[in-house]
Amino acid sequence: MAAEFTAESAGAVLTEACHSAGLDATGAELLRLGSNAVYRLASAPVVVRIARDSDALESMQRAVGVARWLETEDFPATRVVAGVEQPALIGGRVVTYWENAQDGEEYARLDELADLLRRLHWLEEPESLRLPYFDPVAKVRDGLRALDVVTDDDRVFLEARAERLSKEYDRLDFVLPFGMIHGDANVGNALRDRDGQAILIDLDGFALAPREWDLVLTSLYYERFGWHTRAEYESFVHHYGFDLMNWPGYPVLADVRELMMTLWLGQQVTTNERAAEEFPRRVQDIRTGGSRRDWQPF
Structure with a gap:
């Protein structure tokens, strides 16, 4: 069993992972701790990602395969x-x-x-990638099952909302x-490289789905x-060529994605103090129809 996913436990995995790959973890910078612990090494131009989910081997194999295919394109x-050799299993984690x-750390613009x-x-993915079908209803149900710290009242509400939204x-x-979709397409997953070119990162969510899913987060x-x-939003719409908010199904898609984001946050309340404060606020706002303008990005 992998240890609880914290900066300390991820740091221990990083040290072992770098040693096994012939890299030096000294001075590595923790960029983020969420679905993955992401480290930038000081000793080499390398970023090491350690998955929170100890069962992430299949998705990370897919991410590596997608990256290699995109390079050929x-x-x-x-x-x-x-x-x-990767993905690697180190300390019960996928690296x-x-x-x-x-x-x-410079992000790309929305356009x-x-x-x-x-x-x-526009790309046609090869069958060898074996991309899964994106099933948001299954993701919501998995997120509900993974909630450890939630009041009975909130759980009943979230389960009822999930059931209604699935229908x-x-x-x-x-x-x-x-x-083919990226699966988590937002400006936080579009960086600018050293040459000033915008690039996509975080490729483990690639799947097959309606393309609306890659527009809903923006x-x-x-x-x-x-x-x-x-x-910024209008520039995004102009460059992509479609305004999702003019599609009648947008509110439902937004509600589903919003719930997925909230459940993901709820899985981190025991290890992340900010998540522990944010999760009940989000549940209350969803329950009452309150403003989301105070929601904090993670």
Whole structure:
């Protein structure tokens, strides 16, 4: 069994993972601790990702395969480190090694994210990738089962909301083509590399689904959370060529994605103090129809 996923336990895995790959973990910087612990090494232009989910081997195998295929397509995306066997199982965790594309942390603009998604959605993935079908209803149910610290009242509410949304989702009439999606397409997963080019990162969510799923986070961040300006959102729509918010199914898709985000946060309340404060606030706002403008990004 893997230890509880904290900065300390992830750091221990990092040390062992770097040793096994012939790398030096000294001075490594923890960039984020969420679904993955992401470290930037000081000793080499390498980023090490350690998955929170100890059962993430299949998804990380897929991420590595996707990265290698995108490289053959000359698609601007994060690259895996060559010559290192991966994914690796270290200390009960799944570890992958990626080329560090930048020295600091600079995100792409929304219009650049739209260009990346438009180009991605034109690609035809090879059958060898064996991409799964994206099933948001299953993800919501998995998220509910994984909640350890939640009041009985909140659990009943979340389960009822999940059931209602699953029925509404089944009735949606999607208008964009079905095909390959990034799966977590938002500006936080589009970085600018050292040459100034926008690239996609975090490739483990690649799947087959209606393309609306790759647009909903940007719409949600703008319309409900206020994390994007109107001008930024309009630039995204102009460059991609479709405004999701004009599609009648957008509110349902936004509700489902919002619930997925909240349940993901709820799984971290025992190890993340910010998550422990944010999770009940989000549940209350969803329950009462309150404003999402105070929601904090993670």
